[in-house]
Amino acid sequence: MSLSPQDVERIAKLARIRVNGDEVMAYQSQLNNIFGLIEAMQAVDTAGIAPMSHAQDLFQRLRPDVVTEPNRRDAFQAVAPQTENGLYLVPKVIE
Amino acid sequence: MQWETVIGLEVHTQLTTQSKIFSGASIAFGAEPNTQACQVDIALPGVLPVLNKGAVERGIRFGLAIGAKLNRINSFDRKNYFYPDLPKGYQISQFALPIVEGGELTVQVGSGSDLYEKTIHITRAHLEEDAGKSLHEDFHGSTGIDLNRAGTPLLEIVSEPDMRSAKEAVAYAKALHTLVTWIGTCDGNMQEGSFRVDANVSVRPVGQKEFGTRREIKNLNSFRFLEQAINYEIRWQIEQIEDGHKIQQATVLFDPDTGETRAMRSKEDAHDYRYFPDPDLLPVQLDEDWIEQVRASLPELPQQKQARYQSEWNLSAYDAATLTGSRELADYFEAVVAGLAKPDAKLAANWVMGDLSATLNKENLDVAASRISAAQLAGLLARIQDGTLSGKLAKQVFEAMWAGEGNADAIIESKGLKQVSDSGEIERIIDEVMAANAKSVEEFRSGKEKAFNALVGQVMKASKGKANPQQVNDLLRQKLNA
Amino acid sequence: MNKTIKQLSALLSAGKASSVELCQDYLAHIQTQNATLNAFISVDNDKTLAEARAADALRTSGQAGLLTGVPIAHKDIFCAEGWLTTCGSKILSNFVSPYDAHVIEQFKAAGMPCLGKTNMDEFAMGSSNETSFYGPVRNPWDTTRVPGGSSGGSAACVAARMAPAATGTDTGGSIRQPAALCGITGLKPTYGIVSRYGMIAFASSLDQGGPMAQTAEDCGLLLNVMAGFDTRDSTCLERPKEDYTRSLNQPLAGLKIGLPREFFGPGLVGDTAKAVEEAISQLIKLGAETVEVGLPNSGLSVAAYYVLAPAEASSNLSRFDGVRYGYRTPEYGDLTDMYEKTRAEGFGSEVKRRIMIGAYVLSHGYYDAYYIQAQKLRRLIANDFTTAFQQCDVILSPTAPSTAFKLGEKTADPVEMYLSDIYTIAVNLAGLPGMSLPCGFDAQGLPIGMQLIGNYFDEARMLGVAHQYQLATDWHARAPQGI
Numbered sequence A: 001m002s003l004s005p006q007d008v009e010r011i012a013k014l015a016r017i018r019v020n021g022d023e024v025m026a027y028q029s030q031l032n033n034i035f036g037l038i039e040a041m042q043a044v045d046t047a048g049i050a051p052m053s054h055a056q057d058l059f060q061r062l063r064p065d066v067v068t069e070p071n072r073r074d075a076f077q078a079v080a081p082q083t084e085n086g087l088y089l090v091p092k093v094i095e
Numbered sequence B: 001m002q003w004e005t006v007i008g009l010e011v012h013t014q015l016t017t018q019s020k021i022f023s024g025a026s027i028a029f030g031a032e033p034n035t036q037a038c039q040v041d042i043a044l045p046g047v048l049p050v051l052n053k054g055a056v057e058r059g060i061r062f063g064l065a066i067g068a069k070l071n072r073i074n075s076f077d078r079k080n081y082f083y084p085d086l087p088k089g090y091q092i093s094q095f096a097l098p099i100v101e102g103g104e105l106t107v108q109v110g111s112g113s114d115l116y117e118k119t120i121h122i123t124r125a126h127l128e129e130d131a132g133k134s135l136h137e138d139f140h141g142s143t144g145i146d147l148n149r150a151g152t153p154l155l156e157i158v159s160e161p162d163m164r165s166a167k168e169a170v171a172y173a174k175a176l177h178t179l180v181t182w183i184g185t186c187d188g189n190m191q192e193g194s195f196r197v198d199a200n201v202s203v204r205p206v207g208q209k210e211f212g213t214r215r216e217i218k219n220l221n222s223f224r225f226l227e228q229a230i231n232y233e234i235r236w237q238i239e240q241i242e243d244g245h246k247i248q249q250a251t252v253l254f255d256p257d258t259g260e261t262r263a264m265r266s267k268e269d270a271h272d273y274r275y276f277p278d279p280d281l282l283p284v285q286l287d288e289d290w291i292e293q294v295r296a297s298l299p300e301l302p303q304q305k306q307a308r309y310q311s312e313w314n315l316s317a318y319d320a321a322t323l324t325g326s327r328e329l330a331d332y333f334e335a336v337v338a339g340l341a342k343p344d345a346k347l348a349a350n351w352v353m354g355d356l357s358a359t360l361n362k363e364n365l366d367v368a369a370s371r372i373s374a375a376q377l378a379g380l381l382a383r384i385q386d387g388t389l390s391g392k393l394a395k396q397v398f399e400a401m402w403a404g405e406g407n408a409d410a411i412i413e414s415k416g417l418k419q420v421s422d423s424g425e426i427e428r429i430i431d432e433v434m435a436a437n438a439k440s441v442e443e444f445r446s447g448k449e450k451a452f453n454a455l456v457g458q459v460m461k462a463s464k465g466k467a468n469p470q471q472v473n474d475l476l477r478q479k480l481n482a
Numbered sequence C: 001m002n003k004t005i006k007q008l009s010a011l012l013s014a015g016k017a018s019s020v021e022l023c024q025d026y027l028a029h030i031q032t033q034n035a036t037l038n039a040f041i042s043v044d045n046d047k048t049l050a051e052a053r054a055a056d057a058l059r060t061s062g063q064a065g066l067l068t069g070v071p072i073a074h075k076d077i078f079c080a081e082g083w084l085t086t087c088g089s090k091i092l093s094n095f096v097s098p099y100d101a102h103v104i105e106q107f108k109a110a111g112m113p114c115l116g117k118t119n120m121d122e123f124a125m126g127s128s129n130e131t132s133f134y135g136p137v138r139n140p141w142d143t144t145r146v147p148g149g150s151s152g153g154s155a156a157c158v159a160a161r162m163a164p165a166a167t168g169t170d171t172g173g174s175i176r177q178p179a180a181l182c183g184i185t186g187l188k189p190t191y192g193i194v195s196r197y198g199m200i201a202f203a204s205s206l207d208q209g210g211p212m213a214q215t216a217e218d219c220g221l222l223l224n225v226m227a228g229f230d231t232r233d234s235t236c237l238e239r240p241k242e243d244y245t246r247s248l249n250q251p252l253a254g255l256k257i258g259l260p261r262e263f264f265g266p267g268l269v270g271d272t273a274k275a276v277e278e279a280i281s282q283l284i285k286l287g288a289e290t291v292e293v294g295l296p297n298s299g300l301s302v303a304a305y306y307v308l309a310p311a312e313a314s315s316n317l318s319r320f321d322g323v324r325y326g327y328r329t330p331e332y333g334d335l336t337d338m339y340e341k342t343r344a345e346g347f348g349s350e351v352k353r354r355i356m357i358g359a360y361v362l363s364h365g366y367y368d369a370y371y372i373q374a375q376k377l378r379r380l381i382a383n384d385f386t387t388a389f390q391q392c393d394v395i396l397s398p399t400a401p402s403t404a405f406k407l408g409e410k411t412a413d414p415v416e417m418y419l420s421d422i423y424t425i426a427v428n429l430a431g432l433p434g435m436s437l438p439c440g441f442d443a444q445g446l447p448i449g450m451q452l453i454g455n456y457f458d459e460a461r462m463l464g465v466a467h468q469y470q471l472a473t474d475w476h477a478r479a480p481q482g483i
Helices: A005-014 A021-043 A073-077 B053-065 B166-182 B223-242 B288-297 B302-313 B317-323 B327-338 B345-362 B374-385 B391-402 B408-415 B423-436 B438-445 B450-462 B469-481 C005-013 C019-037 C045-060 C102-109 C152-159 C176-182 C216-226 C270-285 C298-319 C335-346 C349-362 C367-388 C414-421 C425-430 C459-472
Strands: A087-091 B003-014 B077-080 B090-093 B104-109 B116-129 B133-139 B142-146 B153-159 B195-205 B215-220 B250-255 B260-263 C040-042 C072-075 C114-118 C165-170 C185-188 C208-213 C256-260 C289-293 C394-398 C434-441 C447-454
Touching: A005 A021, A005 C349, A021 C298, A021 C349, A021 C367, A021 C414, A087 B133, A087 C335, B003 B166, B003 B223, B053 B116, B053 B153, B053 B166, B053 B288, B077 C298, B090 B116, B104 B166, B104 B317, B116 B166, B153 B166, B166 B195, B166 B223, B166 B302, B166 B327, B195 B223, B215 B223, B223 B250, B223 B260, B302 B317, B302 B327, B302 B345, B317 B327, B317 B345, B327 B345, B327 B374, B345 B374, B345 B391, B374 B391, B374 B408, B391 B408, B423 B438, B423 B450, B423 B469, B438 B450, B438 B469, B450 B469, C005 C019, C005 C216, C019 C045, C019 C114, C019 C152, C040 C152, C045 C114, C072 C102, C072 C152, C102 C216, C114 C152, C152 C165, C152 C176, C152 C208, C165 C176, C165 C185, C165 C216, C176 C185, C176 C434, C176 C447, C185 C216, C185 C459, C208 C216, C216 C434, C216 C459, C256 C270, C270 C289, C270 C394, C270 C434, C270 C447, C270 C459, C298 C349, C298 C367, C298 C414, C298 C425, C349 C367, C367 C425, C394 C459, C434 C459, C447 C459
Parallel strands: B215 B250, C072 C114, C072 C165, C256 C289, C256 C394
Antiparallel strands: A087 B142, B003 B153, B003 B195, B077 B090, B104 B116, B116 B153, B133 B142, B195 B215, B250 B260, C040 C114, C165 C208, C185 C208, C185 C434, C394 C447, C434 C447
């Protein structure tokens, strides 16, 4: 398998990372090297094996439905790039 | 060409928990922006989700209410996309293993002679977190982000594409709204966005097996808009096809001002959500004891009540459906019936659906806010049953009760509205009327039946409407035929 | 400055030193060393000394615990309230955390002052500490060489005695490999023992925090502080509190050490092979037996890891979008432009590569072939260990295939860099505990580490084996010259 420049552009777009023309080529070659390493996986027959998502086969603990968190807006927004009237500001979103 | 419409609904119901699905922040509506967005909700680096038991409980509750399969093991996945009201860059949702699968809801569509039943199948219902809100008012050309709603627990209920008209879609949406508020999983407040409907609409030539290409109308927050939007969309799609265009799959918004739908610009790029199991959350196990506890706490459901009203109390399907329009209404109705020494469900139904509902509607009140309690109404109906009040007098008493003048008996007493059933008294009045209306008496005796009604009217008038009409009838006929 | 945690604790409780004095000494040492080694991203003398004074006050009032007043450095991946917390990235270069990680809370509760935040590979992605936005850390044994990574700052600061101990995190070897390359002892606990709350996520199902120090005994003492149940991490295990130092003095007689044949194959050569062989002989001398075990699927652990870790990372790092905190590009047009420029400028190239790998393997049409296949391999790899532990008590191997390499030597070839973790990755995939401890030096005088792998929750036994070895050897006590 090998990634095309279009694949690189598509995933960069999905990941919201701007890549310029030269970078596309560099990423393409590096990613293809890495996929060369990854492809070794395909040789193994894993039929019937349950995928392992977590390090332990345990079940989720549930939290009691109680309000525990105070308002810390000022502390949180002290590190925000742009706020006004308690809102985070971003470039205009068109729905 | 004849066209058939195919509709499936995805309904986002906000759950009635105190805290968010993955954090301990409050979900109360209407707080100042970002004051109910804790470190987990704003996705600070390093924070982690912990699942709210109350949200899972409500998922179980809903699944039981629609007779669905509850997945004893269900799990959470990440749906990845970038949007400023989605702080983590992914939404935690149940994709592969939802808590609820299957189930159905039978609804009544239309009314009167056009009334029919339809069963809508439910594909699945899954738990997920809500996003924040984007405020597009002008902040110097920017959008403001309020994350108070981010992380609010939702149960998204996905139907099969079983509906064939806007009417059916509305009937299903209303029945679902009744159900979720009935079982208490959602407060149903549509203005506050607690119950939001997405409609997947497509059309196809009648007889064609394959579905047409669908367009999804997002975020409809009233039944009226739902109906308008679907009807507009159907017309638009048919026009497009008849003009030789193909329908492109799209997400659209309904504009209530123009009554039209338009494609969303922000959803232009084909989405690749890259779902995968959330490594921060383990699979959820529902144990049987818990499920049984939830089952035991479920109230009698609207459809069960409808069946009982028809079989036990001989009410019509329409009356049974109307009286179970909300849990409050059904509770009220049943309390009225229970308040009668001689149970008469039909009488209670007539009054609840008649004068009470009309008055509530006029004053734009919910049955919970009725100024006449169920016990009070039962008190009034008891006086009809025992002949104290005629129907006409009962209406007067009802109005006085609504005005806050007290219980039925007190009003009857103070206003002297008691029906006269003393036959001696009624005979005395009849005698006076016959004496004063000799001409009518003669006419009746010569065969003019009409004259009888005139005499009854005179007797009722003379008794100021209080004479028992049945007794007046009987006694007058006796005396005339004597 | 060569003192262990254990020794510092004794000094403090004997009243021979105060926490303020200790901290002043270490801070002074940092002052002279850090310009060369670049092991710390943030140092704040006032904050450290305030914590030291509070620790001394606790001691005066008789409320001191065993480690109260002993200072420690924290990897800059742990959120610490009021501290710049960068994760080695430009995108968090202005992020002063408004909250404490559970690990930070635990050390605060123990009264251990924070000496500063240590340098690391950006978002813990790297094996040489060269991906840090704050520049590479240099190995105290040879400043032309890397300290390993990603916890390279923590390893270097302990090796250079700028701190008696430090915290680290380990997703594929990020505690053990730098510990090996810097000649110190480092432990990655069983997944779920240490809360991940406030530890900035790289690959959530693999990440685990752990201690780095001079000795196994110190690691045990530190793990006693770090470990603990935390309701805020759903994957943190609810277990009775245990004393991880309880088996330190257990003799090794009868201990069965498993030697995976896959890890002692032709790839293992030279001084590393020799040092590990000698360590095995030493352990046998102490009464242990060896048994050959098989980990037949471990050869694919690097491949599976480079699917799973980037997949999780690509999603975990989506929150860095310039909206609520962190870096935002100064010039942008619309929202997408803001996102794309912020992330292109805020992340370094290794992080971007991994985000793209992750996005790709999760994307439509590739999910089953890559992500699911990797998860299935993960199960096979974990099963291998389960089988192996039926035959032995601990597993031993080299920690890294080579000693510290030159700065820049492997930066051009990501794949070669990834193979630095060939012996450590399988342990994370399985969720097992593992540690690295010094077992010799190569011809150039660079430290060599050996890895011990324990069964689930068997940290105490593993630490006991390491402690017995350290009682019999002095590799761990050697410090680089000129510090």
